[in-house]
Amino acid sequence: MLAPEKNWWKPMGRMEKSWLTVAFVWCVFLTVMMPLWYFYGKQNVPTETYKTSPADYGAKVNAFVEQYTIGTDEATGFPIVAAPPGSDVYIRASTWQWYPILQLEKGQEYRLHISSMDLQHGFSLQPVNINLQVIPGYDYVATITPTSAGEFTIVCNEYCFVGHHTMVGKVFVTEEK
Amino acid sequence: MASLAPTTPWTEGAKDDYRGCPVTTLKVDMHTERLIIANAVMAVVTLALGGIAALLIALTRWQAIHLLPAVWFYRLLTLHGIDMLIAWIVFFEMAGLHFGSTILLNARHAAPKLAWTGFIMMTVGGLMANAVVLFDPNSNVMFSAYVPMKAHPLFYLSYILFAVGALITVITFFINIVTAKREGRFTGSLPLVVFGLMTAAILATYTLLEGAAAIVPAFFWSLGILAEYDPGIYRNFFWGFGHPAQQVNLAAMVSIWYALAQMTVGIRPVNEKFSRLAFILYLFFINLGSAHHLLVDPGLSFAWKAVNTSYAMYLAVLGSMMHAFSIPAALEIALRAKGYRKGLFGWLRNAPWGEPGFSALVLSMFLFGWIGGVTGVTIGTEQINMLVHNTLRLPGHFHATVVSGTTLAFMGFTYYVIPLIFRKELKLKSWAKWQPYIFGFGMLLTSMGMIVSGLQGVARRNWDITFAGVVPGTVEISLAVFGVGAILAVIGGIMYVTIVLTSILTGPRLEASNLLLLTGTHNPIIDSTKLTDHQMEDKQNQPKGALVLVFAFLVWFAIYYFTNWWLLGRTWFIR
Numbered sequence: 001m002l003a004p005e006k007n008w009w010k011p012m013g014r015m016e017k018s019w020l021t022v023a024f025v026w027c028v029f030l031t032v033m034m035p036l037w038y039f040y041g042k043q044n045v046p047t048e049t050y051k052t053s054p055a056d057y058g059a060k061v062n063a064f065v066e067q068y069t070i071g072t073d074e075a076t077g078f079p080i081v082a083a084p085p086g087s088d089v090y091i092r093a094s095t096w097q098w099y100p101i102l103q104l105e106k107g108q109e110y111r112l113h114i115s116s117m118d119l120q121h122g123f124s125l126q127p128v129n130i131n132l133q134v135i136p137g138y139d140y141v142a143t144i145t146p147t148s149a150g151e152f153t154i155v156c157n158e159y160c161f162v163g164h165h166t167m168v169g170k171v172f173v174t175e176e177k
Numbered sequence: 178m179a180s181l182a183p184t185t186p187w188t189e190g191a192k193d194d195y196r197g198c199p200v201t202t203l204k205v206d207m208h209t210e211r212l213i214i215a216n217a218v219m220a221v222v223t224l225a226l227g228g229i230a231a232l233l234i235a236l237t238r239w240q241a242i243h244l245l246p247a248v249w250f251y252r253l254l255t256l257h258g259i260d261m262l263i264a265w266i267v268f269f270e271m272a273g274l275h276f277g278s279t280i281l282l283n284a285r286h287a288a289p290k291l292a293w294t295g296f297i298m299m300t301v302g303g304l305m306a307n308a309v310v311l312f313d314p315n316s317n318v319m320f321s322a323y324v325p326m327k328a329h330p331l332f333y334l335s336y337i338l339f340a341v342g343a344l345i346t347v348i349t350f351f352i353n354i355v356t357a358k359r360e361g362r363f364t365g366s367l368p369l370v371v372f373g374l375m376t377a378a379i380l381a382t383y384t385l386l387e388g389a390a391a392i393v394p395a396f397f398w399s400l401g402i403l404a405e406y407d408p409g410i411y412r413n414f415f416w417g418f419g420h421p422a423q424q425v426n427l428a429a430m431v432s433i434w435y436a437l438a439q440m441t442v443g444i445r446p447v448n449e450k451f452s453r454l455a456f457i458l459y460l461f462f463i464n465l466g467s468a469h470h471l472l473v474d475p476g477l478s479f480a481w482k483a484v485n486t487s488y489a490m491y492l493a494v495l496g497s498m499m500h501a502f503s504i505p506a507a508l509e510i511a512l513r514a515k516g517y518r519k520g521l522f523g524w525l526r527n528a529p530w531g532e533p534g535f536s537a538l539v540l541s542m543f544l545f546g547w548i549g550g551v552t553g554v555t556i557g558t559e560q561i562n563m564l565v566h567n568t569l570r571l572p573g574h575f576h577a578t579v580v581s582g583t584t585l586a587f588m589g590f591t592y593y594v595i596p597l598i599f600r601k602e603l604k605l606k607s608w609a610k611w612q613p614y615i616f617g618f619g620m621l622l623t624s625m626g627m628i629v630s631g632l633q634g635v636a637r638r639n640w641d642i643t644f645a646g647v648v649p650g651t652v653e654i655s656l657a658v659f660g661v662g663a664i665l666a667v668i669g670g671i672m673y674v675t676i677v678l679t680s681i682l683t684g685p686r687l688e689a690s691n692l693l694l695l696t697g698t699h700n701p702i703i704d705s706t707k708l709t710d711h712q713m714e715d716k717q718n719q720p721k722g723a724l725v726l727v728f729a730f731l732v733w734f735a736i737y738y739f740t741n742w743w744l745l746g747r748t749w750f751i752r
Binding site: 001002003004006008009010012013015016018019020022023024026027028030031033034035037038041042043044045046047049109118119120122124125126127128129130131132133135136137138139140142143144145146147148153155156157158159160161162163164165166168 | 247248251281317318319323325326363364365366367368369370407408409412435436439440446447448449450451471472473474475476477478479482483487490491492494495498499502503506554558559560562563564565566567568633634636637638639640641642644645646647648649702705706719720724727728731734735738742745746748749750751752
């Protein structure tokens with residue numbers, strides 16, 4: 001709180017120097033971890049994005065559902081859609097639903113498209129805990145490979161007005177064939 | 178206690194008045210005193226409003242109680258964010274800027290009218306935001322108000338009013354410093370605390386300008402004048418405001434840490450260069466952190482995210498790690514110089530734990546660093562963010578930084594503002610002794626409950642997670658820990674507000690006669706001037722204990738960090 005002496009630009013002590021060095025090395029290490037995982041890790045944040053509009057995206061989702069529907073979910077009445085491995089699969093977010101219900105196969109790769117028809121939403125796949133931001137006008141493509149089978153839930157984790165907590169969807173993953 | 182000090186003319190022919198502070202011998206400009214009082218009162222009022230909301234929303238998220246209906250939950254959550262993250266903290270910081278730019282420099286307030294204009298705009302903006310959120314059915318849009326969710330135009334206008342008011346106050350800070358220098362009120366460099374506040378003020382300037390870039394278009398969009406507003410662009414600008422705003426809090430909090438350390442223990446900064454360089458690292462790199470909020474957004478490349486989220490190369494984190502050593506080391510040297518030299522931690526055992534400024538300082542530093550800092554760096558790692566984005570782990574992190582850290586430090590500092598600026602005797606002293614512990618422990622439980630719930634996938638800003646039907650039973654326990662912690666913290670908050678109000682509303686005006694509130698009659702600021710170079714460099718006074726503490730911190734940091742990579746490696750493949 002008091003003014004420093006006139007010449008305060010003094011060499012650092014031994015302890016400051018050693019802590020500064022260790023802390024700096026740790027910072028460099030934290031930095032390097034990200035590109036390392038980018039090249040060698042299996043879980044990276046998707047970057048593939050296309051500009052779209054709610055109308056265009058909605059049309060794509062409808063065409064996709066029409067082509068690959070294999071049944072109807074009893075609880076919601078939503079179509080269950082199973083596209084062949086390697087293909088583009090679509091999920092549409094809107095207040096307050098995830099549409100349609102996807103059926104995937106464990107160990108197979110899919111190009112998962114996500115976009116919103118209205119507000120911003122949060123794609124939160126549970127219990128594997130993968131979370132992505134969903135923004136209207138942006139078609140976000142995540143190339144995913146399920147490594148576990150069973151029934152998974154999509155929770156909306158971006159506040160999208162008063163019905164937000166009711167926005168819940170489903171994904172089924174079958175065992176490897 | 179001494180009687181009221183006479184106010185004498187500041188300079189020949191000038192209207193400005195000052196009084197001499199009997200405790201610190203500093204000159205206190207009467208304009209500054211009134212501005213600090215006004216800003217501090219508004220800070221405490223908004224803290225009380227936000228605190229009521231805090232209790233109600235925490236009791237709603239505690240699934241076993243689940244108190245509020247959904248709409249009220251979202252409404253009060255919006256209110257809580259605005260009152261706490263914006264109003265309480267910024268009002269307090271504005272008081273701090275007035276203090277740092279005049280009293281600490283023995284200088285006058287050069288622009289009181291401008292400062293009052295700023296204060297009135299902030300007050301109108303802050304109260305208007307509360308009213309709009311409470312009474313307009315469409316304005317429960319959260320603090321972040323993501324476009325295209327549209328609130329009432331007055332909602333955006335209240336943000337603009339508040340931000341412009343704050344910007345005006347920040348400008349008066351610079352005017353004061355330039356005037357003080359010109360008038361020769363101080364010579365040489367700024368004191369370290371003012372240097373830190375200057376860092377905060379520079380950060381605040383561009384933070385508020387970016388806020389304008391986000392909110393002004395949103396205002397016109399809500400009026401229908403602007404037809405479209407790209408939500409991705411809004412996010413970028415909004416967090417260009419929202420994240421650096423937290424770094425303003427950081428720089429202000431660290432300045433207050435140095436001040437509290439000097440006021441309660443009588444430290445001398447170990448190396449002015451070291452501490453000032455750490456502030457400069459904040460200045461240059463911390464603004465990149467706005468990318469933390471966009472890590473799992475569409476449309477941005479890996480390189481952009483990685484460079485920005487790491488503050489170029491964690492250089493702002495380096496700044497915090499430097500302070501994390503520099504302040505405990507200064508405390509250790511000052512205490513060792515008093516003779517507490519036994520073992521590694523004898524100085525810590527003999528520290529003034531009953532002095533609220535000291536306990537608030539230590540708890541604030543510990544919770545900020547060990548919980549807030551470690552979780553913050555980890556979840557700001559590009560890939561790891563996929564596990565964390567918008568889960569309760571996020572509020573878990575920032576309740577450890579901005580509440581356990583900043584708010585607790587500000588609370589501790591308030592107890593000294595009451596006798597020194599309000600010139601009232603601090604009442605309920607025994608409450609003040611325990612308040613930092615109760616609040617700190619409550620916030621520790623709150624943050625931990627949130628973090629552990631978020632690790633299990635619980636979403637933030639969500640009225641009822643049981644709809645999803647996926648949460649494991651253990652979430653009930655972690656949400657209950659969060660709830661219990663919140664109740665304790667609210668009790669600590671009520672104690673704080675009660676102590677402040679009782680002190681300032683009752684009893685006569687009294688000149689302070691003592692700096693310490695509970696632990697003695699010596700004056701640590703004067704003690705600090707008596708610390709000689711020889712004592713600072715004495716082998717027996719070297720901060721070995723502080724060095725052990727920071728290395729222990731690093732080990733904990735590494736454990737938490739690698740556990741998260743391990744968790745990431747277990748989830749689905751994604752690219």
